Amino acid sequence: VNDRHLSTQYDVELSGVCARVLEMGGLVETQVAAAVRALVRLDQDLASEVLAAERRVNEMELEVDRELSSIIVRRQPAARDLRLLLAISRIGANLERAGDEAARMARIVTRQLAPRSSAPALPAPVDLGFEAGLATAQLRKALDAFARMAPQAALDVLTQDDRIDAEFEGLLRRLITYMMEDPRAISGSIDLVFAAKSIERIGDHAKNIAEGVIYIVEGTDVRHRPIAAPDPRTR
C-alpha cells in the first residue's frame, strides 16, 4: 500500500488484506449490478445468485477482520499503522453493508413474484438503472481510490454523492405520481421505492469508503464533517 514500513513481511500481510478487500469490493459491485438486473427482469435465478453472493461477502468480511486482528496482535502497530488497519476494517464493513442492500433488492424480486391479488407486476415506468449506475460507479471509484490510496479521487466520490441523492428524489417523485394515477400500483411501487432507497444507501457506503481512504492517507477523520463544495472544473 505504501512504502513507509520497514518490515517487508508486514507489507506482504497488509497487501494481502487490501487485496482481499478489493476482491470483496469487486464481488459487491457485481452483486449490486446483478440485483438491479434481477429486479428489472424479475429474474428469480439471478436474485438467488445475489443472495448466494451476499453469504460469500459476509464470510469475506469476517475473514478480513480476522486477518486484521491477527496482524494487530502479532505486529503491535504504532498509532499510524493501527489507524490504517482499523480503517481497512471499516471499509470492509461498508462493503458488507452495500452487499446487504443488494440482497434486500434481490428479496424484493421474490416478493414481487409471489402471487398477489392487488398489485400489478413490475415494471413501473421508472428506470432504476441510472441511479444504480451512479451508485456502482461511486463504489468503483471509491475502491479505486483505496487501491491507489488516492485522496483526491476519494474526495471526488464525496462531492458526487449528491447526484445519487438527486436521482433518488426524482425517482421518488415519479413513483408517487405513478401511484396517484393508478392506486392499484401502490403495493408494487412501494417495493421500487425501497429499491431506489437501497441504491441510494449503496452510494452512502461508497462515500464512507472514500472517507476511509482520506482518513488513511491524510490522517483526517472526515466522518461526520461537511465536505467543501467541489471545484467546478472537476464536475
Place this chain on the structure above:
Amino acid sequence: VNDRHLSTQYDVELSGVCARVLEMGGLVETQVAAAVRALVRLDQDLASEVLAAERRVNEMELEVDRELSSIIVRRQPAARDLRLLLAISRIGANLERAGDEAARMARIVTRQLAPRSSAPALPAPVDLGFEAGLATAQLRKALDAFARMAPQAALDVLTQDDRIDAEFEGLLRRLITYMMEDPRAISGSIDLVFAAKSIERIGDHAKNIAEGVIYIVEGTDVRHRPIAAPDPRTR
C-alpha cells in the same frame, strides 16, 4: 467489565470506554423516542433537538474510537482483549447508525412542515409508537446486556427482532391500504413508510449490538449466522 485482566489501570481505561458507550447509548435511546414524538406531533423544535443530539452522538463515536485506539497502541493487547476492544468499537458504530436513523425521522418533520400542494399533513391513521417502543426496548435490552456482559439477555434481543419486522410489515400494509383509499395521501404517507423503515433498522442495530455482546463473552462471531428458534417459555 470483567475480572480477568491483571492490570488495574487497563481495567479503569476499559470501564471508562464502556461507560462512554453506555452514555452514548442512553443519548441514542432518548433521541429515537424524541424523533418519533417529533414526527407524531410534527414538532419542529423537538426535531431540531434530535438533529443536535445526532451531532453529539457522532462526536462520541469518534471519541470512543480514539480511546480504543489509544488503549490498543499503549497496551498491545492479546487476541482476546483485542476482540473485546474491537467489538466495543462496533457497538459504538451501531449506536451511531441508530442515531442516524433518528435524524432521518427528524428530517421528515421538516419536510412534512414545508408547504406542499398535493400532500395532506400527517397524521395518517397509523401509529408508529408501538414499533418505536419495541425498537427502543430492544436497544435498551442490548445495552443492558452489554453493561452486564450477559449473553443470555443478548440472545433474547436476537430472538425478538422478528417482532419489530412483523410490526413493520403490518404498518406497511395499513399505510398501503390508506394510500389506496386516498391517493392524495400518498406523498405524505411515503414519509411514514420511511419512518417505519428507520425504526425497523434501529431494531437491526440493537440486534447487532447484542451480537457484539455474545462475541465478547463467548468468542463466537454470530454475525451473519441464523439464530436458533427461541425457547417458547421465554416469549
